[in-house]
Amino acid sequence: MIPSRHTRRRGAPSLLALPVLAFAALAGFHAAASAAEEVNVYSYREPGLTDPIFRTFEKETGIKVNVVYARDGLIERIAAEGRNSPADILLTPESGLLIRAKEAGITQPLRSKVLEDAVAAKLHDPEGHWFALTRRARVVYASKERVQQDQITYEELADPKWKGKICIRSGQHTYNIALIASIIAHDGEEKAEAWLTGLRDNLARKPAGGDREGVRDIHAGLCDLAIGNTYYMAAMLKNPEQKPWADSVKILFPNAEDRGTHINVSGAALAANAPHRENAVKLIEFLASPEAQEIYAERNGEYPVLPSAKTSELVKSWGELKADPIPLADLAKLRKKASELVDKVRFDAGPSS
Numbered sequence: 001m002i003p004s005r006h007t008r009r010r011g012a013p014s015l016l017a018l019p020v021l022a023f024a025a026l027a028g029f030h031a032a033a034s035a036a037e038e039v040n041v042y043s044y045r046e047p048g049l050t051d052p053i054f055r056t057f058e059k060e061t062g063i064k065v066n067v068v069y070a071r072d073g074l075i076e077r078i079a080a081e082g083r084n085s086p087a088d089i090l091l092t093p094e095s096g097l098l099i100r101a102k103e104a105g106i107t108q109p110l111r112s113k114v115l116e117d118a119v120a121a122k123l124h125d126p127e128g129h130w131f132a133l134t135r136r137a138r139v140v141y142a143s144k145e146r147v148q149q150d151q152i153t154y155e156e157l158a159d160p161k162w163k164g165k166i167c168i169r170s171g172q173h174t175y176n177i178a179l180i181a182s183i184i185a186h187d188g189e190e191k192a193e194a195w196l197t198g199l200r201d202n203l204a205r206k207p208a209g210g211d212r213e214g215v216r217d218i219h220a221g222l223c224d225l226a227i228g229n230t231y232y233m234a235a236m237l238k239n240p241e242q243k244p245w246a247d248s249v250k251i252l253f254p255n256a257e258d259r260g261t262h263i264n265v266s267g268a269a270l271a272a273n274a275p276h277r278e279n280a281v282k283l284i285e286f287l288a289s290p291e292a293q294e295i296y297a298e299r300n301g302e303y304p305v306l307p308s309a310k311t312s313e314l315v316k317s318w319g320e321l322k323a324d325p326i327p328l329a330d331l332a333k334l335r336k337k338a339s340e341l342v343d344k345v346r347f348d349a350g351p352s353s
Contacts (some may be wrong), residue, residue: 088280096174158198171347178231180338206350234301
């Protein structure tokens with residue numbers, strides 16, 4: 001029987017690339033699932049973040065949490081396992097995976113007054129297939145040395161005054177697809193295409209790397225602005241090599257004076273064939289409790305979804321977050337169009353395209 005937690009570290013192959021180990025783990029997971037007071041979680045979220053929360057839940061409820069961690073492939077794995085899947089809960093670090101999970105048919109509706117009272121309607125699926133657990137803002141990191149202004153809008157990023165001064169990861173990355181979908185929702189498809197073209201023309205280099213690499217390149221003088229999620233600031237400050245990058249930038253919350261800043265979420269979904277449904281509901285409800293929300297906030301630099309939960313002092317220091325009110329489910333409908341626009345303007349080809 002496998003241990004209750006089997007962690008795959010960064011840099012290791014995906015579960016789908018290890019069929020023998022995957023089936024061995026699956027067999028062990030089925031054995032674990034036979035006990036009544038257990039719940040089985042498939043998690044894209046890092047164990048360093050979730051394990052303390054799971055240990056607290058185990059202590060308070062007596063329900064053992066068995067976890068499979070992976071950076072990719074979990075939705076496909078649950079689909080392949082079908083009715084025999086031991087998965088009770090899917091945890092994801094962003095909304096795109098939650099939407100994919102529902103579309104793949106591997107989730108089921110969950111009606112819970114606890115969750116519906118804790119999580120705002122705009123932060124969960126209307127049919128109850130998924131619920132947000134944390135929020136993060138998609139902000140502009142700006143050079144403290146070279147950028148004087150303290151306010152900005154997403155629309156301004158297409159202004160020629162920023163030509164050759166912006167860094168960003170691939171336009172097809174799920175974080176940027178969600179942002180582009182929000183631009184379509186607010187400004188319409190025609191203006192969104194023009195904006196994406198202008199942003200492309202203002203890039204200092206081809207879209208590449210991740211959000212932290214954009215901040216690295218600001219520190220190196222390659223660009224003045226970078227688009228990234230807020231929690232990467234917390235991660236960089238904890239990393240001795242990356243702390244100088246973080247110290248060289250300030251966070252600007254786009255559109256803070258009007259509609260608000262675009263947010264993305266991590267979240268949870270109840271698996272379609274959950275063998276421990278009752279325990280799974282208890283765990284998801286616990287993840288939306290003040291106790292778990294504050295662990296999330298403190299350890300990962302994220303914003304709680306529960307209004308009464310405390311935000312960490314570090315996150316507070318970045319300034320007040322006024323969140324864009326558009327429901328995530330509405331943005332989900334525009335993700336395909338957003339992806340098409342990225343290809344249409346050849347965004348990932350960079351500014352010379």
